[in-house]
Amino acid sequence: GLYGGMTVSDIHTKKGLKKNEKILDYMGSTELIANLFRISQTEEKLKRDEITTAIDANYTHYEVAEKIRKAIIEMGATLPEDLPVPDKSVQTVEREEIRKLRNSKKKLMLYE
Numbered sequence: 704g705l706y707g708g709m710t711v712s713d714i715h716t717k718k719g720l721k722k723n724e725k726i727l728d729y730m731g732s733t734e735l736i737a738n739l740f741r742i743s744q745t746e747e748k749l750k751r752d753e754i755t756t757a758i759d760a761n762y763t764h765y766e767v768a769e770k771i772r773k774a775i776i777e778m779g780a781t782l783p784e785d786l787p788v789p790d791k792s793v794q795t796v797e798r799e800e801i802r803k804l805r806n807s808k809k810k811l812m813l814y815e
Contacts, residue, residue: 704768705741706784718788728792734783737775741768 706714714726730738745767754760775782791799 704765705737705772706768707772707782709784714784717784720788724792728794729788730793731786731789733781734786737771737783741771744771 709717711726715724718726718729720726720729727735727738741764745764748754748763748767749760752763754763772782789796
């Protein structure tokens, strides 16, 4: 698939994540976008081809992911498993940004 046959456990280990840390929470924008593209294209193909069985759906997920990986390779871009891992989870960044906004003297347009 997208990660060249790596299992979830393999990806977790390669990224150096702790057991309680989720892979999705430690994706940079490029990796996240590749995964969202994979998900959206798989969903479209499942609908378009009227795929209904679990076996066919699993194969389709793998097939779409493999094609996206191939495109990444052909473009000379960095493969998802080789992209840098953010230092902070998306939740940590979100909390920090909310704190900054709350502590900011500037009012949000929302509150004006």
